[in-house]
Amino acid sequence: MGPAAGPVPRSRKPVSAVTVRVPAKVNVQLTVGGRRPDGFHDLANVFLAVGLYDHVTAAPAEGLRLTAEGRDVAGVPLDGTNLAARAAVALAKRYGIEPDVHLHIAKAIPVAGGMAGGSADAAGALVACDALWGIGAPREELLALCAELGSDVPFSLVGGAALGLGRGERLTPLEVGGEFHWVFALAEGGLSTPEVYRECDRLRRAGGGSDLAADLPVPVADPALVAALAAGDAVALGAALSNDLQAAAVGLRPGLAATLAAGRAGGALAGIVSGSGPTVAFLCASASAASALAAALPTRAHPASSPAPGATPL
Ligand code: ATP
Structure with a gap:
């Protein structure tokens, strides 16, 4: 600057x-x-x-x-x-x-x-x-x-x-072509983002691979996911959700595996750890399905929809 x-x-x-x-x-x-x-x-x-x-x-x-x-x-x-x-x-x-x-x-x-x-x-x-x-x-x-x-x-x-x-x-x-309905399952206590990245690197090395930028392809957007967002297609978006930090977050917080399973059993289209976790995001077919899942989950949970506008003065 x-x-x-x-x-x-x-x-x-x-x-x-x-x-x-x-x-x-x-x-x-x-x-x-x-x-x-x-x-x-x-x-x-x-x-x-x-x-x-x-x-x-x-x-x-x-x-x-x-x-x-x-x-x-x-x-x-x-x-x-x-x-x-x-x-x-x-x-x-x-x-x-x-x-x-x-x-x-x-x-x-x-x-x-x-x-x-x-x-x-x-x-x-x-x-x-x-x-x-x-x-x-x-x-x-x-x-x-x-x-x-x-x-x-x-x-x-x-x-x-x-x-x-x-x-x-x-x-x-x-582009986002429709409204998506989510439930966010909140965990007690946070996860440190740098720690989750370190665990991701560690898992890559432990699996016999490299964790260095020089050895790995530069990441690109998934065309199927971008198309699902543009179409407002929740089923296609659910199928395309991906998070390379999920294994590391679940490794550091094993209880997240049970949360992911509970959401899927409760009718979510798909579930994913949000960013570096430990919040888990469940994509639902409708606002009513999201409210029902939020009520059924054993953890504290919030339904919310997207997209939402950025910083807005009131
Ligand atoms: P990200 O998704 O961007 O990785 P996060 O949502 O996991 O972030 P934050 O809630 O942003 O995490 O907080 C991470 C840490 O940052 C907290 O543990 C806290 O110590 C510190 N922090 C600094 N400013 C804030 C703030 N305004 N609100 C919350 N935490 C803050």
């Missing part, structure tokens, strides 16, 4: 408080290539935003203050490591202003659940602070800041469905 942008135009009137709604995501395809020399993996990541939302509110304050509410809030850091705080600081720095804001996060997205909750909060904080501080940053500038904050953050800004290449941050929007 280039030098800091110019001063904030004075003509824009600061607003009193701004709330931004941000969606969770499920990866309907997560193909993991080899580990690159920089430690990241090349991915073909098909993101689908789902209607399970965090709300990020930015209000005037002196200095940066952070609060959070919600069931899983104990796992959310309330210091400078919070992705929403990092987003506010990055935006302020870019425009040469002080990060004076009270950020409040109302969390509904599971914490460390493989649904990009922290990334969603970062995108929400960027959009909320941009409005609070009267910046009016161009969309491309916000997307560039998102990509610096994390691989999943740009998608949280745009929502809908998209193919993410590279670390997942190089996005191409994808």
Whole structure:
């Protein structure tokens, strides 16, 4: 990214408080290539935003203050490591202003659940602070800041469905031709994303293969999956779901195998570990089938549908 942008135009009137709604995501395809020399993996990541939302509110304050509410809030850091705080600081720095804001996060997205909750909060904080501080940053500038904050953050800004290449941050929007109905089975406690990638690499080496980018093909989108999304065909999408991190997540959290089996027995079209887990996503044939499955599962479960819009000021 280039030098800091110019001063904030004075003509824009600061607003009193701004709330931004941000969606969770499920990866309907997560193909993991080899580990690159920089430690990241090349991915073909098909993101689908789902209607399970965090709300990020930015209000005037002196200095940066952070609060959070919600069931899983104990796992959310309330210091400078919070992705929403990092987003506010990055935006302020870019425009040469002080990060004076009270950020409040109302969390509904599971914490460390493989649904990009922290990334969603970062995108929400960027959009909320941009409005609070009267910046009016161009969309491309916000997307560039998102990509610096994390691989999943740009998608949280745009929502809908998209193919993410590279670390997942190089996005191409994808067409979605209908509504898809999901149930998300939540696990107690999270899984560390870096740990799941390390386990994936370990399983590849233990299977006699290589885990290095130089030895493995560069991942690409699955045409059958892209066509199923475009057609709004839930049966075809269910057949095409894939996640190269699933074996690693189940290896680290063996109880997920029983959750996957319970969803299939309960009538889901298909089930998949969401991203790095431990949330499990079940695709259902209808909204009523999703409600019935959510009620029948032994774990805490939320029905939600997709696609959902990206970060939206309310
Ligand atoms: P992904 O799907 O992008 O891999 P995730 O959904 O598995 O991410 P997050 O909920 O984003 O995981 O949280 C991962 C870790 O990030 C948490 O354990 C927490 O320590 C830290 N974190 C930082 N900011 C936040 C935030 N705003 N909300 C939740 N966790 C946060």
